[in-house]
Amino acid sequence: MEELTNLVVEECGKTYGEAKAEVLKSAELTEFACSMPQLLSAEFMEVSNGVECKEERYPVGVVASISPFNFPNMVPNWTLPNALVLGNTMILKPSELVPLSANRIAELLTEAGLPKGVFNVVHGARETVEAICDNPGIDAISFVGSTKVAKIVYKRGTSNLKRVLALGGAKNHLIVLPDAHVKMTGSNVAGSMSGCAGQRCMAAASMLAVGDVEHIIDEVCNEARKIIPGENLGAIISAEGKTRIENYITEAENDGAKILVDGRNAIVKGKENGFYVGPTVIDFVTPDMRIANEEVFGPVLSILRVENIDKAIEIENSSKYGNAAAVFTQSGGAATFVAKNVSAGMIGVNIGVPVPREPFAFGGWNESKFGVGDITGRSSIEFWTKTKKITTKWNPESQVNWMS
Ligand code: NAD
Numbered sequence: 495m496e497e498l499t500n501l502v503v504e505e506c507g508k509t510y511g512e513a514k515a516e517v518l519k520s521a522e523l524t525e526f527a528c529s530m531p532q533l534l535s536a537e538f539m540e541v542s543n544g545v546e547c548k549e550e551r552y553p554v555g556v557v558a559s560i561s562p563f564n565f566p567n568m569v570p571n572w573t574l575p576n577a578l579v580l581g582n583t584m585i586l587k588p589s590e591l592v593p594l595s596a597n598r599i600a601e602l603l604t605e606a607g608l609p610k611g612v613f614n615v616v617h618g619a620r621e622t623v624e625a626i627c628d629n630p631g632i633d634a635i636s637f638v639g640s641t642k643v644a645k646i647v648y649k650r651g652t653s654n655l656k657r658v659l660a661l662g663g664a665k666n667h668l669i670v671l672p673d674a675h676v677k678m679t680g681s682n683v684a685g686s687m688s689g690c691a692g693q694r695c696m697a698a699a700s701m702l703a704v705g706d707v708e709h710i711i712d713e714v715c716n717e718a719r720k721i722i723p724g725e726n727l728g729a730i731i732s733a734e735g736k737t738r739i740e741n742y743i744t745e746a747e748n749d750g751a752k753i754l755v756d757g758r759n760a761i762v763k764g765k766e767n768g769f770y771v772g773p774t775v776i777d778f779v780t781p782d783m784r785i786a787n788e789e790v791f792g793p794v795l796s797i798l799r800v801e802n803i804d805k806a807i808e809i810e811n812s813s814k815y816g817n818a819a820a821v822f823t824q825s826g827g828a829a830t831f832v833a834k835n836v837s838a839g840m841i842g843v844n845i846g847v848p849v850p851r852e853p854f855a856f857g858g859w860n861e862s863k864f865g866v867g868d869i870t871g872r873s874s875i876e877f878w879t880k881t882k883k884i885t886t887k888w889n890p891e892s893q894v895n896w897m898s
Pocket residue numbers: 560561562563564565569587588589590618619620621623624638639640641643644646661662663664694695789791817858862
């Protein structure tokens with residue numbers, strides 16, 4: 495635990511607590527995979543007198559898993575335990591920005607006795623991914639990363655007749671109603687937008703502030719100010735990432751939005767060359783602004799003021815993404831209405847980062863996911879296996895008619 499956590503801190507720049515949470519989630523995923531035999535009990539039915547049908551599952555074969563930089567330990571563990579226990583062999587292609595965890599996972603699996611060749615790591619970037627998409631020896635590809643690349647991998651992989659599940663980017667909306675619990679909402683919203691320095695596909699990007707929620711916005715800002723770069727806020731992955739995030743903030747400001755908490759130009763003592771952006775809260779963002787529509791992937795929260803729940807849902811529904819959405823309220827009716835009407839795959843009610851626990855599957859809607867099924871949980875069994883249907887009859891034809 496300690497060693498794997500430190501590797502994530504070293505290669506990704508997360509805080510120790512965030513990295514440990516990631517490794518703990520990997521343990522949960524592996525525990526779930528160990529329960530797979532109980533979930534695989536086959537379908538069996540006597541379909542006619544003396545005639546039986548049963549279904550058996552077989553591995554897909556050689557499969558590939560392509561992962562992003564932001565969860566070097568957890569995202570590979572979304573796929574490798576399930577794919578392996580279901581009998582496949584896997585090639586993992588981690589992000590070139592975070593190569594260390596993947597190597598160590600491979601070493602540990604070897605130490606644990608996994609036969610040679612069952613789990614393999616190949617490093618590289620675009621050309622390696624393209625080679626995976628084109629290689630006729632690979633039967634299925636799971637991809638996690640930006641929507642731009644998810645589309646490329648989905649199209650190229652399926653055009654080569656492979657099974658592909660490609661998870662893309664996100665722009666998650668939190669709908670906050672005036673009756674929401676103030677303290678809990680403040681800390682949840684601030685935590686959701688700034689955890690992992692906002693570099694996670696479940697991060698809060700836009701807060702849809704319904705009606706008079708001034709008191710809650712104040713609390714979100716109070717909580718955001720307690721998040722200090724280099725202390726309880728990790729680094730951005732690259733200089734380009736930091737510049738991209740700060741440009742989004744400056745553009746929103748120039749377009750008329752109001753910066754309530756400003757994380758630009760953050761300097762961490764002793765780590766002056768680190769790529770840090772402090773938590774940033776921007777009010778009076780409007781739906782037409784670029785920051786309201788594109789994935790910023792940093793610790794930045796845009797607040798959009800709306801007059802009612804219907805308008806909030808309309809804005810959420812207009813997003814091309816659909817990973818997560820959340821609602822903060824004390825009203826069961828309002829929460830149910832929002833949960834039913836938002837267009838996203840993972841919904842939080844008074845939860846800012848609604849990651850489902852196993853065996854509930856992880857997966858979004860719209861341009862946050864291409865392909866059928868989800869990447870974890872029970873749903874992954876379909877993706878990592880193919881079924882064989884066996885129909886058996888022992889009675890001689892003369893005695894029992896086939897359709898009798
Ligand atoms: P990315 O798309 O840049 O990279 C992902 C993978 O694709 C990496 O292994 C990379 O080497 C490869 N790649 C990059 N450019 C490529 C190209 N042109 N052709 C082929 N392969 C290419 O993503 P990232 O920056 O590493 O990760 C952040 C993104 O991942 C964000 O958009 C985030 O929302 C998304 N993400 C989504 C989920 C989810 O569950 N939906 C989870 C984690 C991250």
